[in-house]
Amino acid sequence: MPHPFDQSAYQVRFEWGVAGLQRLAPADVIVVVDVLRFSSIVTDAVASGRTVALADAERWSRNGAAVVTAAAAGEPSVLLGSLRNASAVARTVLELQNRRQQRTSVAVIAAGELTDAGDLRFAVEDQLGAGTIIAALSDLGADHTSPEAAAVCESARGLRRAMRHLLTASGSAKEIAEGVSATARIEAAGLVPTATAAAAEVDATDVVPVLSDGVFVAFA
Structure with missing residues (x-):
């Protein structure tokens, strides 16, 4: 029987963290969003022609890596999404649907x-x-969203003009500004941290990292 919180009646679903992922019905595509660390940094690295091993990323992003690890336990396509590649992620999801x-x-x-x-x-x-990302999916016609997904979609639409301010003023941004050790771990993995202001740029790149055998590569 469907669980009340599995959002299985909807094509586009939304949840928080590993526990949220586990509450949802299995999905064909899982998009992991960790804007100020995991998603933006890996996206920028992959855009530069690199690949990034999940095992390396686990050292500096516990939450993002944990969600990816849980997502990869099944057989979905696992993508990394952020503000920087939101529209590209939506197009990738539709391309995967076309292929399937x-x-x-x-x-x-x-x-x-x-x-x-x-x-x-x-x-x-x-x-x-x-x-x-959900708004971009909706714009492309994938608008059968759960109430949870619809709520965050319209929140992002309404706050789009304030995006840069909201990110740079957030508690996470302040934590990153003070987090010398986290920056050191990112650099130790051979990666360049993405500045908060850059992470707030919507659709700055068309690159979408996809997990393949434990390594993030550019979706082709």
Whole structure:
């Protein structure tokens, strides 16, 4: 029997973190959104021609990597989404649907932030990133969204002009500005941290990282 919170009646679904992903019905495509660390940094690295191993990313983004690991346990296509590649992610989902030649379900998962106690904290940047991707899907005709997905979609639409301010003023941005150790771990993996202001740029790139055998590569 369907679970009340699995959103299985809808093509486009939304949830938070690993627990949220596990509440949802299995999806054909899972888009993981961790705007200020995981998604933007890996997207920029892949856009530069690199590949990024999930095992390396786990060292500097616990929450984003945990969601990707949980997503990869099944057999969906796992994509990384952010504000920087929101429209490209939507086009990729539709391309995957065209290749499958059947209706394709998509779960958009906001990673959120893990506290020192291991609890999941709401992250405004991930909600806006997920909502912007869902809005782009809707614009392309994939508008059979769950109530949860519709809510974050319209939130992102309404706040689009304030996106840069909201991200740079967020608690996560302040934490990153003070987080020397996290920056060092990113650089130790051979990656360049994406500045908060750059992470707030909508549709700055057409590159979409897709997980393939434990490595993120550009979707082709």
